[in-house]
Amino acid sequence: MNVLFIHEVDWLNKVVFDIHTLAEALSLRGHQVYAIDYQNTWKRKNLCDLGTLKTRTFNNVSRALPGSKVTLIRPGQINIPGVSRLSAAVTSYFEIRRIIKDKKIDAIVLYSVPTNGLQAINAAKKYRIPVIFRAIDVLNRLVAYPPLRRPTRMLEKRVYPKADLVLSLSPALSRYVEQFGAKREKIKELLIPVDTDIFHAMPPPEELRQKWGFTPDNKIVLFIGTLFDFSGLDTVIPKFSEVVKKIPEARLLIVGDGPQRQKMESIVKETGLGDKVTITGFQPYDTMPQYIALADVCLNPFLITDATRDIFPSKIVQYLAGGKPVIATPLPGVTAITPGNEQGMVFAADAEAITKNIIVLLNDKAYREKLGQNGLDYAVKHHSLAAITSQLEASLQEAIDKKKHG
Numbered sequence: 001m002n003v004l005f006i007h008e009v010d011w012l013n014k015v016v017f018d019i020h021t022l023a024e025a026l027s028l029r030g031h032q033v034y035a036i037d038y039q040n041t042w043k044r045k046n047l048c049d050l051g052t053l054k055t056r057t058f059n060n061v062s063r064a065l066p067g068s069k070v071t072l073i074r075p076g077q078i079n080i081p082g083v084s085r086l087s088a089a090v091t092s093y094f095e096i097r098r099i100i101k102d103k104k105i106d107a108i109v110l111y112s113v114p115t116n117g118l119q120a121i122n123a124a125k126k127y128r129i130p131v132i133f134r135a136i137d138v139l140n141r142l143v144a145y146p147p148l149r150r151p152t153r154m155l156e157k158r159v160y161p162k163a164d165l166v167l168s169l170s171p172a173l174s175r176y177v178e179q180f181g182a183k184r185e186k187i188k189e190l191l192i193p194v195d196t197d198i199f200h201a202m203p204p205p206e207e208l209r210q211k212w213g214f215t216p217d218n219k220i221v222l223f224i225g226t227l228f229d230f231s232g233l234d235t236v237i238p239k240f241s242e243v244v245k246k247i248p249e250a251r252l253l254i255v256g257d258g259p260q261r262q263k264m265e266s267i268v269k270e271t272g273l274g275d276k277v278t279i280t281g282f283q284p285y286d287t288m289p290q291y292i293a294l295a296d297v298c299l300n301p302f303l304i305t306d307a308t309r310d311i312f313p314s315k316i317v318q319y320l321a322g323g324k325p326v327i328a329t330p331l332p333g334v335t336a337i338t339p340g341n342e343q344g345m346v347f348a349a350d351a352e353a354i355t356k357n358i359i360v361l362l363n364d365k366a367y368r369e370k371l372g373q374n375g376l377d378y379a380v381k382h383h384s385l386a387a388i389t390s391q392l393e394a395s396l397q398e399a400i401d402k403k404k405h406g
Contacts, residue, residue: 001106001396002032004099006092008085008115011037011072015226016064016285017314018136018169019111021193024068025389034071034103035061036095038088038115042079051079053087055095063285065195073099085115093119100127107132107396110163113139114152117159130164130399133182134190135173141307156180165399167392172310172333188395191337193388194317196380198286201323201372202293209294212278218251219362222295222324224288224315227258230308232301232329234260235351237267237277242355244276247362252277255291292322296368297361300328301354312337317383320344320375325368327357344375 005023019035027033042051053076060069075091077084096119099105108131110120124131140152160166161181167190168174174187214220221243223233233254243250254264254277261279268277283291292298298319302308310333319326320343328334330347338345346361348354361368 001026001393001400002104003034003107003109003396004096004103004105005033005035005070005109006096006112006116006120007035008038008040008088008112010039010041011035011061011074012058012063013041015282018134018192019109020064021195021385022109022134022389022392023070024062024065025193025195025385026392027068027070028065029389029393032071032103033069034073034099034105036073036075036092036099036116038085038092038112039074039077040085042077042084044079049079051084051087052076053078053091055091065198066286089115089119092116093123096120096123097126100124100129105129106400109134109396110159111136113155113159114143114148117155121159121162125162128403130396130403131162132165132167132396132399133160133163133177135166135168135177136192136311138173138176138307138310141305153180164403165395167395170310170312170333171336176310190391190395191383191388192312192314192317193385194314194321194379194383195385196321197385199289199292199318199321199379201376202289204294205290208287208290212253212280214251214253214294215249217249219247219249219296220251220253220294221297221299221358221362222253222255222291222319223299223301224255224291224318225313227254227256227260227264229260230303230305231258231260232303232351233264234267235303236299236301236354237264237273238271239351239355240273240277241271243358243362244273246359250276250358250362253291253295254279255283255288257281288318289322292319292324295319295322295324297358298322298324298326299354300326300334301348301351302329302331304329304331309333316345317379321379321383323372323376325361325371325375327354327361329354338378341371342374343378344371344373346371 058072075095078087
Protein backbone atom coordinates (compact mmCIF):
# COMPACT_ATOMS: atom_id res chain seq x y z
CA MET A 1 0.00 0.00 0.00
CA ASN A 2 0.94 3.63 -0.53
CA VAL A 3 -0.24 5.46 2.60
CA LEU A 4 -0.24 9.18 3.36
CA PHE A 5 -0.25 10.30 7.01
CA ILE A 6 -1.36 13.90 7.66
CA HIS A 7 -0.93 15.97 10.81
CA GLU A 8 -0.63 19.64 11.77
CA VAL A 9 2.40 19.58 14.08
CA ASP A 10 6.13 19.50 13.42
CA TRP A 11 6.94 15.87 12.54
CA LEU A 12 10.66 16.32 13.15
CA ASN A 13 10.56 18.20 16.46
CA LYS A 14 7.33 17.02 18.10
CA VAL A 15 7.94 14.38 20.77
CA VAL A 16 7.56 10.87 19.33
CA PHE A 17 3.99 9.63 19.62
CA ASP A 18 1.30 7.53 17.94
CA ILE A 19 1.62 8.89 14.39
CA HIS A 20 5.36 8.27 14.23
CA THR A 21 5.06 4.74 15.60
CA LEU A 22 2.24 3.63 13.30
CA ALA A 23 3.64 5.26 10.15
CA GLU A 24 7.08 3.78 10.71
CA ALA A 25 5.65 0.36 11.59
CA LEU A 26 3.89 0.28 8.21
CA SER A 27 7.14 1.34 6.55
CA LEU A 28 8.98 -1.58 8.14
CA ARG A 29 6.36 -3.92 6.68
CA GLY A 30 7.21 -2.81 3.16
CA HIS A 31 4.52 -0.20 2.56
CA GLN A 32 5.40 3.13 0.96
CA VAL A 33 4.66 5.71 3.64
CA TYR A 34 4.45 9.47 3.12
CA ALA A 35 3.64 12.20 5.63
CA ILE A 36 2.55 15.83 5.51
CA ASP A 37 3.08 18.09 8.53
CA TYR A 38 2.89 21.74 9.54
CA GLN A 39 5.94 23.35 11.10
CA ASN A 40 4.19 24.78 14.15
CA THR A 41 7.54 25.24 15.93
CA TRP A 42 8.80 27.79 13.42
CA LYS A 43 11.02 30.65 14.58
CA ARG A 44 12.20 33.56 12.47
CA LYS A 45 15.97 33.93 12.20
CA ASN A 46 15.62 37.66 11.56
CA LEU A 47 13.00 40.25 10.54
CA CYS A 48 13.43 39.38 6.88
CA ASP A 49 12.90 35.67 7.42
CA LEU A 50 9.29 35.21 6.31
CA GLY A 51 9.53 31.52 5.51
CA THR A 52 8.95 30.08 2.05
CA LEU A 53 6.06 28.81 -0.04
CA LYS A 54 8.33 26.17 -1.51
CA THR A 55 7.63 22.56 -0.53
CA ARG A 56 10.44 20.73 1.27
CA THR A 57 10.97 16.97 1.26
CA PHE A 58 12.80 14.92 3.88
CA ASN A 59 13.64 11.36 2.84
CA ASN A 60 14.10 8.26 5.00
CA VAL A 61 12.84 9.86 8.20
CA SER A 62 12.94 7.55 11.23
CA ARG A 63 12.16 8.73 14.75
CA ALA A 64 10.45 5.86 16.59
CA LEU A 65 11.58 2.61 14.97
CA PRO A 66 15.15 2.07 13.71
CA GLY A 67 15.36 1.20 10.02
CA SER A 68 12.00 2.69 9.05
CA LYS A 69 11.81 5.10 6.10
CA VAL A 70 9.07 7.71 5.93
CA THR A 71 9.08 10.42 3.26
CA LEU A 72 8.10 13.69 4.95
CA ILE A 73 6.68 16.40 2.72
CA ARG A 74 6.32 19.86 4.27
CA PRO A 75 4.19 22.40 2.36
CA GLY A 76 5.44 25.97 2.38
CA GLN A 77 4.16 28.62 4.77
CA ILE A 78 4.53 32.33 5.51
CA ASN A 79 6.11 32.77 8.93
CA ILE A 80 4.05 35.65 10.29
CA PRO A 81 2.00 35.18 13.47
CA GLY A 82 -1.64 34.61 12.57
CA VAL A 83 -0.73 34.00 8.92
CA SER A 84 1.51 30.93 9.07
CA ARG A 85 -1.25 28.39 9.72
CA LEU A 86 -3.62 30.01 7.22
CA SER A 87 -0.95 29.94 4.52
CA ALA A 88 -0.18 26.29 5.34
CA ALA A 89 -3.89 25.48 5.04
CA VAL A 90 -3.79 26.70 1.43
CA THR A 91 -0.48 25.11 0.41
CA SER A 92 -1.44 21.83 2.11
CA TYR A 93 -4.49 21.38 -0.09
CA PHE A 94 -2.52 21.59 -3.32
CA GLU A 95 0.28 19.45 -1.92
CA ILE A 96 -2.13 16.73 -0.76
CA ARG A 97 -3.68 16.60 -4.24
CA ARG A 98 -0.26 16.40 -5.88
CA ILE A 99 0.95 13.61 -3.61
CA ILE A 100 -2.21 11.56 -4.06
CA LYS A 101 -1.79 11.74 -7.83
CA ASP A 102 2.00 11.45 -8.14
CA LYS A 103 2.53 8.77 -5.47
CA LYS A 104 -0.63 6.83 -6.29
CA ILE A 105 -1.81 7.00 -2.69
CA ASP A 106 -4.21 4.21 -1.67
CA ALA A 107 -5.38 5.66 1.66
CA ILE A 108 -4.96 8.67 3.94
CA VAL A 109 -4.53 8.42 7.71
CA LEU A 110 -5.61 11.80 9.07
CA TYR A 111 -4.79 13.13 12.56
CA SER A 112 -5.70 16.78 12.10
CA VAL A 113 -8.68 19.07 11.58
CA PRO A 114 -8.16 22.85 11.49
CA THR A 115 -5.05 23.13 9.30
CA ASN A 116 -5.56 20.41 6.71
CA GLY A 117 -8.51 18.21 7.70
CA LEU A 118 -11.08 19.35 5.15
CA GLN A 119 -8.34 19.69 2.57
CA ALA A 120 -7.56 15.98 2.98
CA ILE A 121 -11.25 15.01 2.88
CA ASN A 122 -11.90 17.00 -0.32
CA ALA A 123 -8.75 15.86 -2.12
CA ALA A 124 -9.44 12.23 -1.25
CA LYS A 125 -13.00 12.55 -2.55
CA LYS A 126 -11.72 13.84 -5.89
CA TYR A 127 -9.42 10.83 -6.30
CA ARG A 128 -11.80 8.30 -4.70
CA ILE A 129 -9.51 7.10 -1.93
CA PRO A 130 -10.52 6.54 1.71
CA VAL A 131 -9.69 8.79 4.65
CA ILE A 132 -9.16 7.06 7.98
CA PHE A 133 -9.29 9.50 10.87
CA ARG A 134 -7.12 8.59 13.87
CA ALA A 135 -8.74 10.06 17.02
CA ILE A 136 -6.24 10.41 19.86
CA ASP A 137 -7.28 13.78 21.34
CA VAL A 138 -10.23 16.11 21.74
CA LEU A 139 -8.74 18.57 19.29
CA ASN A 140 -10.68 21.75 20.06
CA ARG A 141 -9.66 21.50 23.72
CA LEU A 142 -5.98 21.56 22.74
CA VAL A 143 -6.26 24.92 20.96
CA ALA A 144 -4.21 27.38 23.00
CA TYR A 145 -6.04 30.52 21.80
CA PRO A 146 -9.61 30.38 23.21
CA PRO A 147 -11.37 32.31 20.37
CA LEU A 148 -10.22 29.60 17.93
CA ARG A 149 -11.76 26.70 19.87
CA ARG A 150 -15.28 27.27 18.56
CA PRO A 151 -14.19 27.29 14.88
CA THR A 152 -12.19 24.12 15.54
CA ARG A 153 -15.30 22.44 17.00
CA MET A 154 -17.24 23.44 13.89
CA LEU A 155 -14.55 21.92 11.66
CA GLU A 156 -14.53 18.71 13.70
CA LYS A 157 -18.26 18.39 13.05
CA ARG A 158 -17.54 18.56 9.33
CA VAL A 159 -14.52 16.25 9.23
CA TYR A 160 -15.57 13.28 11.39
CA PRO A 161 -18.81 12.49 9.51
CA LYS A 162 -16.98 12.55 6.17
CA ALA A 163 -14.21 10.13 7.19
CA ASP A 164 -14.59 6.64 5.76
CA LEU A 165 -13.42 5.18 9.07
CA VAL A 166 -12.51 6.52 12.51
CA LEU A 167 -9.91 4.66 14.57
CA SER A 168 -10.15 5.93 18.16
CA LEU A 169 -7.78 4.95 20.94
CA SER A 170 -10.42 4.70 23.69
CA PRO A 171 -14.16 4.19 24.30
CA ALA A 172 -14.40 7.80 25.51
CA LEU A 173 -13.02 9.16 22.22
CA SER A 174 -15.32 6.82 20.27
CA ARG A 175 -18.30 8.42 22.01
CA TYR A 176 -16.85 11.87 21.40
CA VAL A 177 -16.46 11.52 17.62
CA GLU A 178 -19.93 9.94 17.43
CA GLN A 179 -21.39 12.98 19.20
CA PHE A 180 -19.68 15.11 16.56
CA GLY A 181 -21.34 13.26 13.70
CA ALA A 182 -19.30 10.13 12.95
CA LYS A 183 -21.50 7.12 12.28
CA ARG A 184 -21.21 4.40 14.92
CA GLU A 185 -20.67 1.67 12.33
CA LYS A 186 -17.66 3.59 11.00
CA ILE A 187 -15.90 3.78 14.38
CA LYS A 188 -13.38 1.18 15.55
CA GLU A 189 -11.01 1.21 18.50
CA LEU A 190 -7.29 0.85 17.95
CA LEU A 191 -5.27 0.92 21.17
CA ILE A 192 -2.03 2.84 21.66
CA PRO A 193 0.85 0.65 20.42
CA VAL A 194 4.15 0.01 22.17
CA ASP A 195 7.15 -1.71 20.62
CA THR A 196 8.04 -4.32 23.23
CA ASP A 197 11.37 -4.92 21.47
CA ILE A 198 12.31 -1.37 22.49
CA PHE A 199 10.29 -0.88 25.69
CA HIS A 200 10.85 -3.89 27.94
CA ALA A 201 12.09 -4.75 31.41
CA MET A 202 15.85 -4.34 31.79
CA PRO A 203 18.41 -3.72 34.56
CA PRO A 204 18.89 -0.09 35.62
CA PRO A 205 21.66 1.46 33.47
CA GLU A 206 24.58 2.45 35.69
CA GLU A 207 25.83 5.06 33.22
CA LEU A 208 22.50 6.92 33.32
CA ARG A 209 22.35 6.66 37.09
CA GLN A 210 25.76 8.29 37.39
CA LYS A 211 24.92 10.96 34.79
CA TRP A 212 22.17 12.38 37.01
CA GLY A 213 23.90 11.81 40.32
CA PHE A 214 21.84 8.91 41.66
CA THR A 215 23.20 6.11 43.82
CA PRO A 216 22.14 2.44 43.76
CA ASP A 217 20.30 3.07 47.05
CA ASN A 218 18.07 5.79 45.58
CA LYS A 219 14.43 4.94 44.95
CA ILE A 220 13.35 6.81 41.85
CA VAL A 221 9.89 8.11 41.01
CA LEU A 222 9.70 8.96 37.29
CA PHE A 223 7.64 11.21 35.04
CA ILE A 224 8.30 11.35 31.28
CA GLY A 225 6.66 13.78 28.89
CA THR A 226 5.90 17.34 27.88
CA LEU A 227 5.41 19.63 30.87
CA PHE A 228 1.99 21.05 30.01
CA ASP A 229 0.09 23.20 32.49
CA PHE A 230 -2.16 20.23 33.24
CA SER A 231 0.76 17.94 34.13
CA GLY A 232 -0.16 17.97 37.82
CA LEU A 233 3.53 17.99 38.73
CA ASP A 234 3.22 21.46 40.27
CA THR A 235 0.96 19.89 42.91
CA VAL A 236 3.07 16.74 43.35
CA ILE A 237 6.46 18.41 43.83
CA PRO A 238 5.55 20.33 47.04
CA LYS A 239 4.24 17.06 48.52
CA PHE A 240 7.41 15.18 47.65
CA SER A 241 9.05 16.52 50.81
CA GLU A 242 6.67 14.21 52.72
CA VAL A 243 7.99 11.26 50.71
CA VAL A 244 11.58 12.22 51.49
CA LYS A 245 10.84 12.53 55.22
CA LYS A 246 9.73 8.89 55.35
CA ILE A 247 12.06 7.59 52.63
CA PRO A 248 15.23 9.73 52.57
CA GLU A 249 16.64 7.90 49.55
CA ALA A 250 13.60 8.79 47.39
CA ARG A 251 14.18 10.97 44.33
CA LEU A 252 11.80 12.51 41.77
CA LEU A 253 13.09 12.36 38.18
CA ILE A 254 11.25 14.43 35.56
CA VAL A 255 12.33 13.74 31.98
CA GLY A 256 10.81 16.39 29.75
CA ASP A 257 10.31 20.06 29.04
CA GLY A 258 7.51 22.44 28.24
CA PRO A 259 5.57 25.53 29.33
CA GLN A 260 5.36 24.48 33.00
CA ARG A 261 9.08 23.89 33.51
CA GLN A 262 9.93 27.36 34.83
CA LYS A 263 7.12 27.17 37.38
CA MET A 264 8.26 23.72 38.49
CA GLU A 265 11.85 24.85 38.91
CA SER A 266 10.64 27.74 41.09
CA ILE A 267 8.66 25.30 43.26
CA VAL A 268 11.71 23.05 43.63
CA LYS A 269 13.78 26.03 44.77
CA GLU A 270 11.12 27.34 47.15
CA THR A 271 10.62 23.94 48.80
CA GLY A 272 14.33 23.25 49.16
CA LEU A 273 14.10 20.06 47.11
CA GLY A 274 16.93 20.91 44.74
CA ASP A 275 18.87 17.76 45.58
CA LYS A 276 15.76 15.56 45.60
CA VAL A 277 14.09 16.58 42.32
CA THR A 278 15.83 16.41 38.93
CA ILE A 279 14.39 17.94 35.73
CA THR A 280 16.41 16.79 32.73
CA GLY A 281 14.72 18.56 29.85
CA PHE A 282 13.88 16.60 26.70
CA GLN A 283 16.07 13.55 26.14
CA PRO A 284 16.52 11.40 23.00
CA TYR A 285 13.59 9.08 22.37
CA ASP A 286 15.80 6.00 22.20
CA THR A 287 16.88 6.59 25.82
CA MET A 288 13.33 6.48 27.20
CA PRO A 289 13.41 2.71 27.94
CA GLN A 290 16.60 3.27 29.94
CA TYR A 291 15.02 6.02 32.03
CA ILE A 292 12.06 3.74 32.74
CA ALA A 293 14.48 0.99 33.77
CA LEU A 294 15.99 3.43 36.26
CA ALA A 295 12.63 3.97 37.96
CA ASP A 296 10.94 2.16 40.84
CA VAL A 297 7.57 3.85 40.31
CA CYS A 298 6.20 5.84 37.34
CA LEU A 299 3.71 8.72 37.40
CA ASN A 300 0.97 10.26 35.28
CA PRO A 301 -0.53 12.90 37.62
CA PHE A 302 -2.47 14.81 34.92
CA LEU A 303 -5.20 17.11 36.20
CA ILE A 304 -8.64 16.13 34.95
CA THR A 305 -9.58 18.90 32.50
CA ASP A 306 -11.49 19.19 29.25
CA ALA A 307 -8.19 18.59 27.45
CA THR A 308 -7.21 15.45 29.39
CA ARG A 309 -10.47 13.79 30.39
CA ASP A 310 -10.77 11.44 27.41
CA ILE A 311 -7.13 10.87 26.47
CA PHE A 312 -4.85 7.89 27.08
CA PRO A 313 -1.22 9.10 27.30
CA SER A 314 1.17 6.79 25.43
CA LYS A 315 3.69 7.07 28.27
CA ILE A 316 1.46 4.80 30.35
CA VAL A 317 1.88 1.75 28.10
CA GLN A 318 5.60 2.50 27.82
CA TYR A 319 5.88 2.47 31.62
CA LEU A 320 3.91 -0.78 31.80
CA ALA A 321 5.95 -2.44 29.05
CA GLY A 322 9.04 -1.58 31.10
CA GLY A 323 7.62 -3.60 34.00
CA LYS A 324 6.98 -0.61 36.26
CA PRO A 325 3.92 0.12 38.43
CA VAL A 326 2.09 3.31 37.50
CA ILE A 327 0.40 5.81 39.81
CA ALA A 328 -2.04 7.97 37.85
CA THR A 329 -4.97 10.27 38.31
CA PRO A 330 -8.21 8.55 37.23
CA LEU A 331 -8.67 10.10 33.79
CA PRO A 332 -11.84 8.47 32.41
CA GLY A 333 -10.02 7.75 29.14
CA VAL A 334 -7.41 5.78 31.08
CA THR A 335 -9.62 3.94 33.59
CA ALA A 336 -11.80 2.64 30.75
CA ILE A 337 -8.80 0.77 29.30
CA THR A 338 -6.57 0.04 32.32
CA PRO A 339 -8.96 -0.03 35.31
CA GLY A 340 -6.64 -1.09 38.11
CA ASN A 341 -4.05 -3.35 39.74
CA GLU A 342 -4.49 -6.18 37.24
CA GLN A 343 -3.08 -3.85 34.59
CA GLY A 344 -0.33 -2.51 36.88
CA MET A 345 -2.21 0.70 37.71
CA VAL A 346 -2.84 2.51 40.98
CA PHE A 347 -5.24 5.45 40.76
CA ALA A 348 -5.03 8.49 43.04
CA ALA A 349 -7.33 11.49 42.75
CA ASP A 350 -5.02 14.26 44.01
CA ALA A 351 -1.47 15.08 45.08
CA GLU A 352 -2.08 13.92 48.65
CA ALA A 353 -3.29 10.50 47.48
CA ILE A 354 -0.46 10.26 44.96
CA THR A 355 2.05 10.97 47.74
CA LYS A 356 0.58 8.29 50.01
CA ASN A 357 0.72 5.72 47.20
CA ILE A 358 4.31 6.62 46.34
CA ILE A 359 5.28 5.94 49.95
CA VAL A 360 3.39 2.63 50.02
CA LEU A 361 4.96 1.39 46.79
CA LEU A 362 8.50 2.48 47.62
CA ASN A 363 8.25 0.72 50.98
CA ASP A 364 6.78 -2.53 49.62
CA LYS A 365 9.05 -4.17 47.05
CA ALA A 366 6.85 -7.27 46.66
CA TYR A 367 3.76 -5.17 45.91
CA ARG A 368 5.79 -3.05 43.50
CA GLU A 369 7.07 -6.08 41.62
CA LYS A 370 3.65 -7.70 41.44
CA LEU A 371 2.10 -4.59 39.92
CA GLY A 372 5.04 -4.24 37.54
CA GLN A 373 4.61 -7.82 36.32
CA ASN A 374 0.85 -7.31 35.92
CA GLY A 375 1.47 -4.22 33.80
CA LEU A 376 4.11 -5.93 31.68
CA ASP A 377 1.83 -8.90 30.97
CA TYR A 378 -1.04 -6.56 30.07
CA ALA A 379 1.05 -4.36 27.74
CA VAL A 380 2.49 -7.34 25.86
CA LYS A 381 -0.93 -8.95 25.44
CA HIS A 382 -2.99 -5.92 24.45
CA HIS A 383 -0.69 -3.16 23.15
CA SER A 384 2.02 -4.92 21.17
CA LEU A 385 3.06 -2.98 18.10
CA ALA A 386 2.96 -6.07 15.91
CA ALA A 387 -0.67 -6.85 16.70
CA ILE A 388 -1.85 -3.25 16.43
CA THR A 389 -0.01 -2.71 13.14
CA SER A 390 -1.76 -5.80 11.76
CA GLN A 391 -5.11 -4.35 12.87
CA LEU A 392 -4.26 -1.06 11.16
CA GLU A 393 -3.26 -2.85 7.94
CA ALA A 394 -6.53 -4.78 7.93
CA SER A 395 -8.58 -1.62 8.53
CA LEU A 396 -6.77 0.25 5.75
CA GLN A 397 -7.26 -2.60 3.28
CA GLU A 398 -10.93 -2.91 4.19
CA ALA A 399 -11.46 0.84 3.66
CA ILE A 400 -9.64 0.69 0.32
CA ASP A 401 -11.71 -2.26 -0.87
CA LYS A 402 -14.98 -0.61 0.14
CA LYS A 403 -14.04 2.56 -1.68
CA LYS A 404 -13.15 0.66 -4.85
CA HIS A 405 -16.46 -1.17 -4.82
CA GLY A 406 -18.54 1.90 -4.04
